[in-house]
Amino acid sequence: MLKVYCLNRNMAKSLFRSHIRRSITKICINTTYYRGYDPIADNFFNQGTLQSKCMVLQTTLFAALAQLGVLSSHPETQSEVFEHILDDAALASSFYVNIALAGFTIIAILLLVRNVTDPRAKMIAFVTLMISAVSISSYTGLASGLTVGFLEMPAGHAFAGEQVLTMWGRYLTWGLSTPFILIALGLLARSNWTKIGIAVSMTIGMCVTGLAAALTTSSHALRWFWFAISSAFFVVIIYIILAEWAREAEEAGTEDIFTKLKILTVVTWFGYPVLWFAGAEGVGLLEVWMTSWAYSVLDIVAKYLVTILIILYVAEEPDEVCGGEDYGRV
Numbered sequence: 001m002l003k004v005y006c007l008n009r010n011m012a013k014s015l016f017r018s019h020i021r022r023s024i025t026k027i028c029i030n031t032t033y034y035r036g037y038d039p040i041a042d043n044f045f046n047q048g049t050l051q052s053k054c055m056v057l058q059t060t061l062f063a064a065l066a067q068l069g070v071l072s073s074h075p076e077t078q079s080e081v082f083e084h085i086l087d088d089a090a091l092a093s094s095f096y097v098n099i100a101l102a103g104f105t106i107i108a109i110l111l112l113v114r115n116v117t118d119p120r121a122k123m124i125a126f127v128t129l130m131i132s133a134v135s136i137s138s139y140t141g142l143a144s145g146l147t148v149g150f151l152e153m154p155a156g157h158a159f160a161g162e163q164v165l166t167m168w169g170r171y172l173t174w175g176l177s178t179p180f181i182l183i184a185l186g187l188l189a190r191s192n193w194t195k196i197g198i199a200v201s202m203t204i205g206m207c208v209t210g211l212a213a214a215l216t217t218s219s220h221a222l223r224w225f226w227f228a229i230s231s232a233f234f235v236v237i238i239y240i241i242l243a244e245w246a247r248e249a250e251e252a253g254t255e256d257i258f259t260k261l262k263i264l265t266v267v268t269w270f271g272y273p274v275l276w277f278a279g280a281e282g283v284g285l286l287e288v289w290m291t292s293w294a295y296s297v298l299d300i301v302a303k304y305l306v307t308i309l310i311i312l313y314v315a316e317e318p319d320e321v322c323g324g325e326d327y328g329r330v
């Protein structure tokens with residue numbers, strides 16, 4: 001219920017104004033006071049009429065504020081979302097930790113591969129560097145409120161009718177980071193560009209439809225339909241890694257490193273749809289900050305740990321990954 005405190009004219013006016021300015025959801029009229037002030041009608045009313053006046057005033061205020069679009073209890077503008085994130089230390093830290101780790105990973109890559117001369121080894125190193133470069137951009141978008149928003153969940157959802165903080169930027173930027181992870185894995189397995197291209201297309205499909213699932217507010221069923229499409233793309237990726245590339249890596253002699261990367265990748269990648277399912281986007285078992293931290297931890301393994309393992313292997317320039325000095329020339 002909307003309550004309105006009107007102790008005197010100035011207080012009522014300033015409450016009314018601050019409500020508009022800061023989107024406070026409750027203004028209270030304290031019924032123990034003898035006189036009340038109606039900021040809309042701009043007049044006073046006495047105790048006798050207070051009760052009924054309150055009802056009228058509440059309804060009028062509600063309608064007026066709703067019309068002005070200030071009755072929302074959730075941050076709306078980008079700066080409000082930014083402040084909301086800053087105020088939530090658990091959520092904000094899940095972003096900042098990743099920005100820092102991505103930065104360290106880039107520095108580590110540059111240091112470890114500074115003496116590498118083989119063009120194919122250099123290419124793999126560059127591809128892994130892009131994973132962290134995308135990650136810094138992705139988390140900066142989230143931390144700044146640019147790629148985060150509040151969405152009203154449809155009927156049937158655990159938070160139906162509520163405004164839920166959606167970190168849609170994650171799904172968007174996964175569409176840019178996962179291709180680099182897959183290119184690096186495909187190159188390590190010495191796969192061909194057709195299969196690498198298929199894997200990249202599948203992951204873009206998976207992330208874009210995952211984004212659609214998170215952004216759909218018209219129908220609960222449609223959210224899960226998008227989830228199912230995204231999962232279908234995911235199955236193809238898992239097949240390519242576990243069946244195609246695992247075999248090719250064995251033929252190429254890179255099975256030792258590939259097996260480690262394969263396990264880390266497959267296990268962590270399965271965590272993402274599980275989190276989507278359990279988090280606020282799905283059945284709502286986890287709070288937003290928990291989901292965000294869990295995604296961030298998965299990212300740490302799926303991106304930075306995988307990158308460091310790849311780089312430590314590639315920096316030695318083993319024959320298995322090298323292409324010779326003419327590699328890439330037509």
Ligand code: RET
Pocket residue numbers: 171174177178206207209210211213226227228230231234269270272273276299302303
């Ligand atoms: C979604 C929801 C819809 C169903 C599936 C998903 C899978 C996401 C995956 C994400 C991997 C992200 C990585 C990011 C690194 O930067 C979109 C959560 C299957 C597997 C590794």
